[in-house]
Amino acid sequence: MNTVKVAAHIVGWMEDYAEKAGVGGFVVGVSGGIDSAVSSTLAARTGLPLTCVEMPIHQRKEQVTRAREHIDCLMAQYPNVKRVEVDLSGVFDGMIAALPGNPSASTFEMPLVNTRARLRMATLYYFAALSNLLVVGTGNKVEDFGIGFFTKYGDGGVDLSPIADLNKSEVYAVGQELGVIESIMKAPPTDGLWEDDRTDEDQIGASYPELEWAMEFDGDEAGISSRQKQVLEIYRRLNRANQHKMVPIPVCIIPPEMR
Helix, strand or coil: CCCHHHEEEEEEHHHHHHHHCCEEEEEEEEECHHHHHHHHHHHHHHHCEEEEEEECCCCCHHHHHHHHHHHHHHHCCCCEEEEECCCCCHHHHHHHCCCCCCCCCCHHHHHHHHHHHHHHHHHHHHHHHHEEEEEECCCCCCHHHHHHHCCCCCCCCCEECCCCCCCHHHHHHHHHCCCCCCCCHCCCCCCCCCCCCCHHHHCCHHHHHHHHHHHHHHCCHHHHHHHHHHHHHHHHHHHHHCCCHCCCCCCCCHHHHCC
């Protein structure tokens, strides 16, 4: 992949989209991970106003540190970049307190994880509406179109997706070209929605290189290893289960004779 040309292509695409949409720039949530680092750097390169928003919710210190270091680097290079930090921990805790039942129980773990992502989405759209900006998505191809590894109406709620046609390995290659800081380049991928140190691979059961292989596999399964068969099963199971995230919202069409 020609990372120089790919980066320039995405930047030009973002500029064109913003112009056609009649908006003043972009807003992106910066998590301290590679996807948001690459997406925000590409947005910064457009020269349009960019608001980088940190939204910790009981976040692990190293994730917050990486996010801040990345934004510092962007602001040092691009005068169009500004930062905003909104600690949503209190909002999250207040929502839990208002919910019936016992939200701290293990059965509520996943709904509460997704709630974090949706609080962040609402925050990004607040800043977007405040300054006529577009919300930049940070999902890559495997997450968005392979296994649906995102929160519906959370990090999946965006206006444009600049890196959604790049596999994770390609995102890293573009990140290297863009000069993303080493701490982010070396950090194990994580969605940052948990209070522990679990990675994406811990949650999924397969690494991104394995998932990229599974996404492209179209050969004879008789000749693959037991691990490859396991990865294929993981990929296919998640792809089936998360189709509702990856296809348009179904609309019930009313027959003309009923109108």
